[in-house]
Amino acid sequence: MLPPSVGDMDVTVPTAELAETAGNAVRVLSGRVVDPVLSGLLISAESDGFVLAGTDRERSFHARCPGVTRRGGRVLVPGRPFAETLRALAEPEVRLAVEGARLAVRTAGGRFALPLLDIDFHPGVDEPPQVVGTVAGSVLAAAVPPVAAAASSDETVPAFTGIRVRSEGERLVLVATDRYRLAVCSLPWEPRRGGLDVLVPAAVLAETARQVRGTSRVSLHHTAGDAERVALTWLESTVTSGVLASPFPDEAKFFSAEAECSVTVRADVLAASVRRVAPYAGPYSSITLEVGDGEVWVRGSDPSTGEAEERVEVGICGERVSRAYRATYLAEALNAYGEATIRFGMRGIRQGSIITAVDARPGGIELRYLVMPLVPR
Structure with a gap:
């Protein structure tokens, strides 16, 4: 100190x-x-x-x-x-x-x-707790942003403002949700001692991930007990944070049901279409994806500015369905995959649609994104 x-x-x-x-x-x-x-x-x-x-x-x-x-x-x-x-x-x-x-x-x-x-x-700054594992800085910097984007900013429900960081053997799992979308990212790491399962404020983890970009290794530290804390250290820098104590839902149950329809498409192509139609999303910011024969129609309608629709060629497996989504949530989910080819699985109207990458992502990152459709009014 x-x-x-x-x-x-x-x-x-x-x-x-x-x-x-x-x-x-x-x-x-x-x-x-x-x-x-x-x-x-x-x-x-x-x-x-x-x-x-x-x-x-x-x-x-x-x-x-x-x-x-x-x-x-x-x-x-x-x-x-x-x-x-x-x-x-x-x-x-x-x-x-x-x-x-x-x-x-x-x-x-x-x-x-x-x-x-x-x-x-001034209370001074304590030393970080013991190291529990390490991860590549570039991989952590790529994995955190799409997960942090799914966390809530509503501090009246503190659990949803955090990212759950959980170790599973030689994989580190990051999970965040705001109850309307859910992001899960798994990445390789090197465990040192014990396990890790903490709820870290998303804002802290997102800012730290930005700072470690280009760093070879980042160490994760954790101490349990009354003053439970987590820390990340790299080069000559350390960020330490208290953890959120609220319970966090188990994400596994949200990915169990089979999709009624799966669409295969490049994420950036569909994202660009959503971006062009978004100004016509209307007062509820609603974008509709309507699956046809080898295509998806991206549609939006606003009584004050008109309507827009655009056709995107896709690969299809399953039934032909139509689902509406909040434009911002859909765009952020698609942007998380960059230029990768994705599989967009549409399930029941009250079940989240699941987005996954078709091919392996750089750095051994595995990202799953769930977006809840809007229930028809």
């Missing part, structure tokens, strides 16, 4: 790297804290490096940056203004120096001074 001490800091740091790290930190930490101390970033200049850290008690961030230290010290400054100041600078390096009750960010032609917050009241 960082001790609550202040020194006469004077350090020179590469601007671009510090700006990126500070931006990553403020995106991880909550912007809605009342206590200004918890909205601050701890800056630590030491003989062997420069550390940026912060916590809002639920989440924490810790990263090390390159720098040349003249005088060491630790300070606490407002996080968002610090990150925004650095992002606006074009100079290759900045000098950070304590000047009285301010931390001065100095460039060749400018000075930007931020007030020092009371570091004595």
